[in-house]
Amino acid sequence: MVVSTPDRIVDIAIGYMGAKQLFAASRIGLFRALADGPRTVAEIADVTGVGRQMVRVLADAMNAQGLLDRADGRYSLAADAAEYLGGGGATDLAPFLTFLNEISYGHWLRFDTTVDTTKPGDLQMDDGRLATFMAGVMRYNALHAAMLARAFDFTPYRSMLDFGGLSPEFAVGAMRANPDLSVRFVFAPAATQGISDAVAAAGFSGRARIEPAATEAAEPGGEHDIVMVNHVIHRFTPERNQAILARARAAASPGATLLLLDFFLDDDERQRRIDALHAGEYFVIDGTVVYPESDVRTWLASAGWRPRDVLALPGSPRVLVADAI
DSSP states (O other): OOOOOOOHHHHTHHHHHHHHHHHHHHHHHHHHHHHTSSSHHHHHHHHHHHHHHHHHHHHHHHHHHHSSEEEEEEEEHHHHHHHHTTTOOOOOOOOHHHHIIIHHHHHHTTTTHHHHHHOOOOOOOOHHHHHEHHHHHHHHHHEEEEEEHHHHHHOSSSEEEEESSSTTTHHHHHHOOTTTEEEEEEGGGGGHHHHHHHHHHTTOOGEEEEOOOTTTTOOOOOOOEEEEEESOOOGGGGHHHHHHHHHHHTTTEEEEEEEEOOOOOSSSSSSSSHHHHHHHHHHHOOOOOBBBBBHHHHHHHHHTTTEEEEOOOOTEEEEEEEEEO
16 A cells, blocks of 8 residues: 655645745855865854854755755765856856845745736836846846757757847857857847847857847848747747747748747646746746647647757756748
8 A cells, every 4th residue: 555645745835945045045155155165064154254053054954955965064065056056157046046036036925916816916126126137037048048058959050040039148059059150139129238248258249140129020031040039939929929930930941940948838747847837937927928838839830830859958948949841
């Protein structure tokens, strides 16, 4: 006889405790304090300026979550914490954690109201909150871009259209992987300076063109052999998404590849967790929608794209890979 236990329910129910401890550990510099090697509670307290009792609480919590190792009273960074929280890796997630703590978490406290009214919360943006929001979202996008660059081979392509996305990091990663690739950015006008700065910082200005245009109305045209549409689908209605995908197809040569990156709800026996959580996050933050993958596949087919693969990126969205037909 199989005896059920309450572990899974309790772990889910108290999950916010671990999240808040992670945010606090990042905010006080706990992970950075261990970047140079193992330290005791007393040593961490001296470096961070936080009392020993609270350092012990946070260090033990992060050890329990697997982000810190502990031996002989000294704490050290686990490999993922060293790469993404210790300050020495290519993608430091501290700004993303700050966004979750200072912006997202407050909205989740009002999630019952969102469930009952089907209305998102009010972001109440001032300059400081907007800066926190953008820094966190763009750093999270940088993580997604890094994971895509690991998972997808960009070397066969020569001409990319990056259409309507939120971040230039995806295309920058593609250019970094393929020195023969040029990119045409057709983004909302507000993104122009950010794109220009990003490609200049990477040394790719000579391989990039920027054409400001509203995503819902742009008709880029062209004969690109790869088209990227990242974090667009959840921002628009089904009707607009179908039109955007059709215009993306009109800009692609026959047989071209489409990379459609976003979170999706699936029909698998077990829904992918990160996508389901972001369905709640997107709606409570601003009312945008994580669509079922089956709906998106229908839109792709009607727009002249044939899906051929799905890439589930670690800690990131999925990518529907499709061919132009």
